[in-house]
Amino acid sequence: MTSIEVRNVSRWYGNVVAINDISMSVGPGVTGLLGPNGAGKSTLLHMIAGFLEPSRGEVTVAGEPSWRNAGLFRTVGLVPEHASVYAFLTGAEFVRATAKLHELPDPAAAARRAIAIVEMADAQDRKITTYSKGMRQRIKVAAALVHDPGVILLDEPFNGMDPRQRLHMMDLLHGLGAQGRTILFSSHILEEVERLSGTIQVMVSGRLAASGDFRAIRRLMTSRPHVFLVRTSDDRLLGARLIGRPAVTGVELTARGLQVRTSDYGTFTRELAGLTRDAGIRLRELLPADESLESVFAYLIAS
């Protein structure tokens, strides 16, 4: 069963296109929405949660349109990134109030259960003002879980968390996904998505760049052409040697050094040391020229 269905959705602000014709289906389990900052991940999540109207296209959750549909939140839990929490309440009061807003039959019990899931029982009677960022994030997750939703949307849930809190949150989301819930979370950090989800949706500049199994996409990412900047005692000589190697697809002499293109990351990096030693060239510097996440994503769009 597909829980979230996004069909040909675009969203623009004046002349700026934030989301460009995206279609995706998200089913039970954990799905990561990966992309660099400003790719439109939050915009898409907000449209799925009904907090933004698509300029074009349609978003449905569990078969219902999400825009102008407050009833949607009976089956959806949302953990927003920026929204501040009612800091004057204690954690327990906040989660209990949310339970009451959902009109649950036993709000106190539901709140206790949700707080236990995020392991915040010890701090639940402290005011939210005194919480660390990670604790705030967890209490927001508890509030989003209090009505036992089948679909949970999280916007950058790991932001501001220390490594231990991250691991805990990952375990938590993994467990929720294993229970058959549909978990969709956004992140701009590859490793977070890698650890947590088998399925990913990659967004770049408002478009869906890749979609599907993480390992396949990861392979695509590592087998793409790489560009290195090499500085040596004799760039021209090294360039002549390199162009004879099958793993090298291009060499260019530049003012900053030798720019080398390779189609095979592993082979090139293994061969380079031996090649320079045999030619009697001194290797001064070796820099990956395009390792930013943006360039990885840009490659994904092109392929």
Added chain:
Amino acid sequence: MSGIVNGTVARITFRATMGRKRAFLFAIPPVILLLVTAALKLAKPERASWPADILGVFGFSVVLPLTALVIGTSVLGAEIDDGSIVHLLATPVRRSSVIITKFAVAAVMTMIFVAVPELLAGLIATGGVTRLAVGVFAGALAGSVIYNAFFVMVSVLTTRAIAVGLLYLLVWEGLLGNLVSGASELSIGQYSLGLANSIARDPALNAHLTLTTVIVGGAIVTVAALAVAIRRLGAFSVKGDAA
């Protein structure tokens, strides 16, 4: 389904509004009103209409609208500003219930901070339960309702609610209300004064409208403002990161 007023929303709204430091601001105008009234009472001014001047002119053109402005724009506007409204809207609570509850809390708080002090000041100024004291009390109760419906609407429509509200008070009610006779028929201040005057019957209150106009106009403004606010909150949008 819950009733129109949601108890949980009301409690959170009340705590949020009273917990902010500006809650102290709410208490300043009524305290000034009471102090000035008491001082005038002791000074025994020669002008016989002084109770209507202080209760009507100061009370209805300064204390009532400004207090309603601050309270009415903060019950919902503060949550929209800091984004915490998302937690409330990410629940199935009906948007109409959110608006009505926020409005009700604002109206009751304004009644406590303005209508009750107006009654007390009226009792002090006129030395007992007079038509003027009861009239300004009733007028301030009505004003608390209509002003807050209007200011809650403004706070949903714009993030500069205080500025827009002040502009309305100064330009529409203050300037045009005195220069253009038609403007007073769409003036919440005049609705409040009109109701006060229907009981007090005091020309010094400077009320221009008949009771019928006041009731019909006040009801239309209140209902229309709340309807617009409900409709707008139903389409509440989070500002996207690409915006």
